[in-house]
Amino acid sequence: MTRTARLPKPNDLEISFMSTLQLDRRRFLKSVAMATATAAAHESFAATSNNVPLPLLDPQVSDPPSIDGVTWDKAPCRFCGTGCHVMVGTKDNRVVAVAGDRHAPVNKGLLCVKGYHVGSILYGKDRLTKPLLKTDTGYKAISWDEAIQVIAKRVTRNPKGFAIYGSGQWTIPEGYACQKFIKGGLSNNHIDPNARLCMASAVTGFIGTYGVDEPAGCYDDLDVADVIITWGNNPAEMHPVLFSRFIDRRSRGEKVTLIDIGTRRTRTTELANEYLCFKPHTDLAIANGIMHQLIVNETYDKQFIEKHCNFRKQVDPHKPTLKGAPSTFEDFKQAVAEYTPEKVEEISGVPAEKIVLLGKLFGQRDLRITSLWCMGMNQHSAGTMINNLVHSVHLLSGHFGKPGDAPTSLTGQPSACGTAREVGTLAHALPGGRLVAKDAHRHETEDLWNLPRGRMNPKPGYHTVKMWESICTPTHEPGGEVDTIWVQVTNPGQTLPNLHKLFDRKDDLKDKFLIVSDVYPTATTQLADLILPSAMWVEKNGIFGNSERRTQQWFRQVTPPGDARDDCWQVIAVARALFDMGFEGMKDKDGKFLFHPQSLDENGNEIPIWQWEHYYGKVNVDKTIFEEYRQFSRLKHKDLAPYDEYVKARGLRWPVVEQPDGTWRETGFRFSGFDDPYVRKGPDGKPMDIDFYHSTTSDGRAQVWHYPYIDPPEMPDDQYPFWLCTGRVLEHWHSGTMTRRVPQLARAVPRSYVEIHPDDARAANIGNGRLVKIESRRGSIVLPARINGRGQPPRGSIFVPFFDETKLINNVTLDVTCPISKEPDYKKCAVRISVASSSRG
Amino acid sequence: MPISGLILTLCSDSKAAQSAILKCHEDPRIEVGEFVGLRRCPITLTTQSQEEDKACWQALQADPGIDHVDVACVFFDDDQADDSPKQATVDDSDSTLAQAQ
Numbered sequence: 041m042t043r044t045a046r047l048p049k050p051n052d053l054e055i056s057f058m059s060t061l062q063l064d065r066r067r068f069l070k071s072v073a074m075a076t077a078t079a080a081a082h083e084s085f086a087a088t089s090n091n092v093p094l095p096l097l098d099p100q101v102s103d104p105p106s107i108d109g110v111t112w113d114k115a116p117c118r119f120c121g122t123g124c125h126v127m128v129g130t131k132d133n134r135v136v137a138v139a140g141d142r143h144a145p146v147n148k149g150l151l152c153v154k155g156y157h158v159g160s161i162l163y164g165k166d167r168l169t170k171p172l173l174k175t176d177t178g179y180k181a182i183s184w185d186e187a188i189q190v191i192a193k194r195v196t197r198n199p200k201g202f203a204i205y206g207s208g209q210w211t212i213p214e215g216y217a218c219q220k221f222i223k224g225g226l227s228n229n230h231i232d233p234n235a236r237l238c239m240a241s242a243v244t245g246f247i248g249t250y251g252v253d254e255p256a257g258c259y260d261d262l263d264v265a266d267v268i269i270t271w272g273n274n275p276a277e278m279h280p281v282l283f284s285r286f287i288d289r290r291s292r293g294e295k296v297t298l299i300d301i302g303t304r305r306t307r308t309t310e311l312a313n314e315y316l317c318f319k320p321h322t323d324l325a326i327a328n329g330i331m332h333q334l335i336v337n338e339t340y341d342k343q344f345i346e347k348h349c350n351f352r353k354q355v356d357p358h359k360p361t362l363k364g365a366p367s368t369f370e371d372f373k374q375a376v377a378e379y380t381p382e383k384v385e386e387i388s389g390v391p392a393e394k395i396v397l398l399g400k401l402f403g404q405r406d407l408r409i410t411s412l413w414c415m416g417m418n419q420h421s422a423g424t425m426i427n428n429l430v431h432s433v434h435l436l437s438g439h440f441g442k443p444g445d446a447p448t449s450l451t452g453q454p455s456a457c458g459t460a461r462e463v464g465t466l467a468h469a470l471p472g473g474r475l476v477a478k479d480a481h482r483h484e485t486e487d488l489w490n491l492p493r494g495r496m497n498p499k500p501g502y503h504t505v506k507m508w509e510s511i512c513t514p515t516h517e518p519g520g521e522v523d524t525i526w527v528q529v530t531n532p533g534q535t536l537p538n539l540h541k542l543f544d545r546k547d548d549l550k551d552k553f554l555i556v557s558d559v560y561p562t563a564t565t566q567l568a569d570l571i572l573p574s575a576m577w578v579e580k581n582g583i584f585g586n587s588e589r590r591t592q593q594w595f596r597q598v599t600p601p602g603d604a605r606d607d608c609w610q611v612i613a614v615a616r617a618l619f620d621m622g623f624e625g626m627k628d629k630d631g632k633f634l635f636h637p638q639s640l641d642e643n644g645n646e647i648p649i650w651q652w653e654h655y656y657g658k659v660n661v662d663k664t665i666f667e668e669y670r671q672f673s674r675l676k677h678k679d680l681a682p683y684d685e686y687v688k689a690r691g692l693r694w695p696v697v698e699q700p701d702g703t704w705r706e707t708g709f710r711f712s713g714f715d716d717p718y719v720r721k722g723p724d725g726k727p728m729d730i731d732f733y734h735s736t737t738s739d740g741r742a743q744v745w746h747y748p749y750i751d752p753p754e755m756p757d758d759q760y761p762f763w764l765c766t767g768r769v770l771e772h773w774h775s776g777t778m779t780r781r782v783p784q785l786a787r788a789v790p791r792s793y794v795e796i797h798p799d800d801a802r803a804a805n806i807g808n809g810r811l812v813k814i815e816s817r818r819g820s821i822v823l824p825a826r827i828n829g830r831g832q833p834p835r836g837s838i839f840v841p842f843f844d845e846t847k848l849i850n851n852v853t854l855d856v857t858c859p860i861s862k863e864p865d866y867k868k869c870a871v872r873i874s875v876a877s878s879s880r881g
Numbered sequence: 882m883p884i885s886g887l888i889l890t891l892c893s894d895s896k897a898a899q900s901a902i903l904k905c906h907e908d909p910r911i912e913v914g915e916f917v918g919l920r921r922c923p924i925t926l927t928t929q930s931q932e933e934d935k936a937c938w939q940a941l942q943a944d945p946g947i948d949h950v951d952v953a954c955v956f957f958d959d960d961q962a963d964d965s966p967k968q969a970t971v972d973d974s975d976s977t978l979a980q981a982q
Contacts, residue, residue: 069884069956070925074914077886077923077953107956129956139886139954150888150951153938159957280949287890287949291920311948 072107076139080149083142107137114141114690115594116584118161118577119154121208121451122146122279123586125690126158128578133598135159135578144690146259146590152280161577162598164560168573169602179571184603184613184652190570192617194524194553195226199625201515201523203230203507206465207530208238208456211582212591213665214528214608215459217635219471221611222501224489225618225625225634229476229501230522232467234530235453235460236504237537240861241418242449243461245427248352248362248860249435250742251734252473252676253461256710257410257446258588258693262286264444265410267297267401271323271430272416272867276307277830278768279414279450283308299398301326301390302416303765303867304795304839305832314394317834320763320868322388324422325749326395327429329384332376333399334436341405341438345369345744348730349435352743357750360425362860363736367746375746387749402437408444409434414452415767421752421865423858428745435744441712441730451587452768458585462678462694463669467501472672476500488671490628490637503862505855508536514548526555528607529574533564537864538855539848540819543567557607563848574607575600581662583686589678589693589707593686596656608665609655612638616650638664676734677718752868753856756836760816760870762800763837766849767867792847793826795839796873801827806875813876814838816869819851822876838873842866883934884927885955889941890948891920901946910937923953 110129117124125144129137138159142149151158171187172179182190195202204218210233222231246253262268262285275283289296290311300312301323309315318326334340351367353375354360367375381392381399401407411434417426431447439445451457464471474481482496502510502522513520536542556568559576579600583593600606612635619626619633626634633639639649641658648654649661663683670680679695681704686692692706697717699705709715713727720740722728732742756763794812796804806812808827813820823840833839840849854869889905891898898920905911905924910933914923928934942950 066882066884066927070912070927073884073886073925073954073956074912074923075886077888077925078914078917080886080951080953081888081917081921081923137954137956140952149953152952153950157955157957159955276949281951284890284949284951288921290893291890291948292918 069107076149080140080142083148083150110136111597112139113578113595113597114144115578115582115597116454116586116592116691117151117154118158118209118454120279121453121456121587122281123454123584123588123590123592123691124151124281125592126151128159128597130578130597135162135598141690146586146588146691147281150281150284158577162579166560167601167604168559168561168565168571169604170573171603172571174569184605187570187572188610188613188617191526191555191614192621192623194555195614195618196621196623198523199226199623200228201230201521202226202228203232203502203511203522203525204528205232205234205504205507205525205530205532206459206528207234208451208453208460209529210455210459210465210607211580211662212455212458212463212585212669213581213583213662214606214611215455215463215465216471216665216669217608217611217638218528219463219465220489220634221615223470223476223496224485224491225615225623227495227497227625229467229497229499230507231465231501232504232507233456233460233465234504234532234535235451235456236466236862237419237535237864237866238415238452239418239449239456239460240466240863241420241423241427241858242413242451244362244424244858244861245431245449248364248424248428248736248743248745249431250711250732251736254457254589254678254710255446255448255587256441256712257443257448258708259285260708261408261410261444261446261448263289264408265296265446266407266444267299267409269299269301269398269409269411270308270312271301271411271413271426272303273413273450274302274306274308274767275412275414275450276311278452282450287311297401299401303763303837304834307830314397316390316394316398318388318390320765320837321420321422321752322384322390322749323417323420323426324429324747325379325384325387326390326398327426327433328376328379328746328749329381329388329395330398330402330433331429331436331746332379332384333381333396334403334433335373335376337399337403339399339403340436344438344440344730345436348732348741349744350737350739350741352745354747357748360747360859362424364743364745366737372744372746375748379749402433402439405438407439408442409437409439410444411447412450413448414450416867418449418861418863419866420863421856421858421868422747422750423863423865424860425745425747425858428743429747431742432744432746435742441709443709449587454586455584457587457589458583458591462585462673467503467507470672471669472674472678473676474672484675485672488668489634490630490632492629495625504532505536505857505862505864508532508542511552511554512542512549515551516548523551524553524555526557527564527568528557528610531558531562531564533562533567534848535842535850536855537850537853537866538818539850557610559604572610573600573602573604574610575604579604580606580608581656581660583662583666586691589710590691591680591686591694591696592691593662593683595687605652606655608661609649609652612661613650613652637668640664752865754817754854754868754870756870760872761836762871762873764814764816764852764869764871765833765837765839765867766842766853767839768841792823792841792849793829794823794873795826795829795831795833797833797835797837798827799835800838800873801825804873804875806873811876813874814840814849814852814871815874816852816854816871818854821847821849821852823847838871882927882929883955883957884925885934886953887924887926887938887941888951888953889922889924890951891922892946892948893920894946897946899946901941901944904944905941908937920948 125141
């Protein structure tokens with residue numbers, strides 16, 4: 041069946057006229073494109089400082105270009121955690137153009153190839169447009185009213201077994217609504233985001249070191265750092281616009297040293313001054329080796345350590361805890377003594393002289409050093425520990441707290457920080473850095489939500505891996521109590537580790553029920569009992585929080601297709617259905633609807649926002665949710681400004697604090713007296729230079745950790761002699777649900793592949809493009825070989841991207857997690873490879 | 882027909898950089914703008930299809946004379962969405978989603 045009616049054929053004169061118009065339009069667009077590119081090229085990323093006035097939208101500014109019939113508005117990009125601002129051009133309810141936003145401090149008019157095509161993600165031909173219920177004969181389209189009732193009944197059937205699994209792609213209001221629904225409404229705490237799979241180790245690393253989550257520094261560091269070190273990180277392809285800051289500085293003749301510490305050569309390596317190739321997991325030894333050099337050369341920062349740091353260790357490194365135990369400098373010195381350059385070379389494969397080089401760089405006080413990392417350090421069976429160690433390297437060397445001197449983790453999702461970490465959509469957390477296990481924190485939350493005391497459950501819910509194990513375990517067996525999961529904005533059927541273990545069992549699971557809200561069919565909708573069509577990106581209002589603590593707001597600009605609706609509305613509608621059924625959890629202590637405060641218009645009248653026709657009416661639900669949420673933000677000095685301030689700005693970095701003149705000031709550098717308003721004053725009445733005001737030792741100090749190198753749980757052996765590492769590619773974002781709908785991205789990298797070193801390929805008689813069977817103890821997969829391609833693993837290692845839903849590499853990966861963060865290790869397991877077929881892939 | 886505004890950052894090797902710019906000048910799909918500093922060069926790229934657009938972008942990125950390609954804007958109002966990618970292999974036997982679509 042054709043989807044569109046055939047247009048009448050124009051006559052020759054019309055064709056000629058139309059061609060002239062099209063030509064004129066093309067010439068015009070070309071001139072606009074050149075002007076826009078030239079203007080963006082002129083922008084300098086340098087000299088960004090906190091003294092620059094906050095960027096405000098200026099209606100008088102003529103960019104983005106004025107094009108007939110096209111309306112422009114701002115939105116953050118839908119993809120990675122960089123948080124680039126895009127100007128979105130819409131016409132006739134369709135996105136027709138995108139331009140980098142020159143007023144956005146994050147990207148200053150630039151976008152990467154994914155941002156370039158961000159408008160196209162809305163228009164895949166297979167958008168989900170109707171709720172679909174699985175029946176014995178297939179999926180049946182049902183109404184929204186029916187779908188809401190189905191979900192409400194699943195809740196009333198077993199409220200304690202109902203879970204929500206979301207992501208760092210939830211907007212802040214979406215995540216907050218789910219938090220309130222599960223923790224305030226169902227009292228079970230079974231909510232976790234896919235962020236557990238990507239940055240949980242960064243969170244525990246920050247908390248273990250500073251007592252509070254999220255980076256102290258910001259992107260401005262990249263404009264002034266003398267040395268940038270990428271730890272298992274490939275920003276040239278994964279965060280290209282951030283990498284562009286470095287490229288820009290170099291192109292202007294500035295000396296910026298890039299050191300790439302990685303397990304495989306990437307595009308970042310091509311531009312690095314030094315490439316330190318290490319054996320997987322041995323970054324622990326490298327970090328210890330740097331600290332050893334600082335100690336033996338006596339180039340550590342004595343003053344910084346004495347004033348601002350304590351020492352910490354694990355009593356039993358095999359059973360680590362978040363807080364560990366107190367230690368001393370002498371203990372520390374002794375513990376790192378064994379990590380001589382030679383010993384580190386033996387463990388890691390990195391030449392001893394390179395460890396000496398790193399030690400020398402960190403020992404130089406006049407340099408400014410920024411470390412960047414993302415999944416390489418987080419998806420690690422010792423993820424928390426390597427995060428702690430890299431922070432410790434910076435603290436021990438005093439490379440902290442000045443612009444350019446920062447240990448900074450990047451995020452892979454647009455609101456991993458904003459929604460997962462700040463709203464706290466994790467099984468153990470509450471908004472604003474609160475914890476469900478703490479009585480005082482629950483009581484604060486109950487008060488802010490107007491709930492009766494004792495409504496909230498003190499027991500943390502199931503984290504991601506446990507949640508999915510639970511729904512895949514028969515209800516009558518131990519651990520099988522989760523019987524319903526509602527998935528929003530993520531694709532666990534593709535991204536969870538060791539998928540076979542989870543999804544191959546079919547017996548005794550008939551009472552389990554999977555609800556999936558998504559925009560396209562995915563590996564997860566394939567498993568769903570109920571599929572809900574969702575609105576995405578500029579089809580809805582939204583707020584994201586990026587990697588540098590920047591909260592960014594946007595408005596809906598086009599309507600979603602068919603019956604697709606906002607995820608936030610879906611949750612509120614189910615909550616209301618439960619309220620109407622008399623479900624106690626959906627009432628506050630006065631008997632009012634749980635989301636009553638969110639449904640009040642400016643005059644205090646209740647608007648039925650649970651009815652779709654009223655959702656975008658007299659109440660801006662994002663605003664009413666945000667205003668409630670931001671009260672939590674002040675509880676741990678992550679203050680957010682009123683919603684309307686974000687409407688005016690291209691994002692603001694928290695803490696955002698009101699000034700005497702009524703303006704709102706953002707913070708670039710946390711814990712630094714010159715910028716952070718929460719740094720306490722010293723005896724001289726001036727802000728201290730550094731103050732870790734959430735210190736886990738309550739003394740204003742950060743923790744310098746020691747953690748030894750310990751072998752990972754699985755290593756190559758005679759049977760499985762190769763390391764397998766998984767990750768992303770430039771053209772595709774995460775599981776490819778969106779980017780594989782963008783024609784040029786899909787055609788550029790249509791299918792997954794395996795990167796193999798040429799010598800390993802030769803030894804196994806594998807030619808470029810030949811099909812290779814990859815086997816682990818858990819599963820196998822067949823992929824075409826890529827030799828000497830963009831990414832180049834060393835001998836003994838292979839790399840497979842995970843974006844391809846037709847080739848599920850997570851059938852092969854290991855489901856071991858970091859013992860503290862519970863984040864799985866997707867970066868290493870043992871596999872063997874063999875020729876699968878003589879045919880080419 | 883995609884029309885985009887890109888920014889090339891050329892490498893420090895002037896010979897390779899010159900060669901890259903020469904190639905751009907010779908390509909009828911590319912219009913080269915005025916340099917900003919020594920190594921940043923805005924260009925426009927006009928292609929007949931999205932596939933060609935992508936191939937061109939990739940060729941630029943792979944050119945040894947070009948360190949980095951940034952995107953300033955793209956106008957894609959004539960573009961069509963792609964066919965859907967093949968769906969997942971997990972639990973294929975149970976899926977009748979395609980029928981419902």
